[in-house]
Amino acid sequence: MAVTRWIAVAASVLSLGTLFVAPPDAPMKKTDAFLDAETTGVLGIEATECFDDPAYSRMANDRVVIYRPCEESADNQAFGFVYAPDGAFDRPAVAALGWDRCGAAFGKLWRGGSAEGLDFYPVLPTAETWADGDRALMCVVYRPGGKLPGSVLPLAN
Template sequence: MVTSLGTRVAGALLSTALLGGLVTAASRPDTVVKDDSFLDAETPGVLNIEAGECFDDPAYDVTFADVIVVYRPCAEGAQNQSYGFVQVPDGEWDEAALRTYAWDGCRRAQSRRWPAGDPGVALYPVLPTPETWADGDRTVMCVRYRPTGRLSPADTR
């Protein structure tokens, strides 16, 4: 079988890109890393989630014909749990300051709720967007998840 140099180069680049994504996204391919860009205040369905409630990662929903966050009872095991909200002081939109404030606030909220820590469970904040900020949104949702799989009902106590 004869392949062109372009085909081999394209294949090599694709393989490198795929492997690079796995290596940089997490230390293991079966580990998921979520950060403050994973969801935001404009992600459909996220504003329906309240503190203490669980939900799965956004997925296509035929009923809504869109990618949406869907509530899941914590007792069933879920991919995420909202554990609180942080109110950001009024001011001009400053994305870097907002990110810092959100991460610090969510870490403090987590340590108050789970003072001994919670091994294997990580967190991320859900931030307002410039558009929702302009509409007065100053709320950050704090979310926890298990990078290696679903949260168990025991994790969501």
């Protein structure tokens, strides 16, 4: 009888334990606020290159973007740049421009079903980088459900 009770208690504890298990990673929606031109390392990324999401570096005492060869399953891939016109920095207008132009480029590169499972976001200048003449917005493709399986850029015909 004691063994049966012990088994019942153990089963109850195990079933309660599943209430506290972390759920699998949910798909992440990246926005134009995910990273910006002041995120350490992002200015070194060029079109077609892959990189991981920013992570805190004790050495840099900051969040850092690390270049990663696309063959090593990176989090993101830069697929182009668009340029904002000169003028006063207006973040909402620059963000709208980034979503519009990067969205148009994304739509041309990944037509039909080829975009399945992919999404994009723009990386914007900040007021500080804008004051230094930065007008470049990086267009980035990523997979909301996890890492890219390699370069996802369509091959040119």
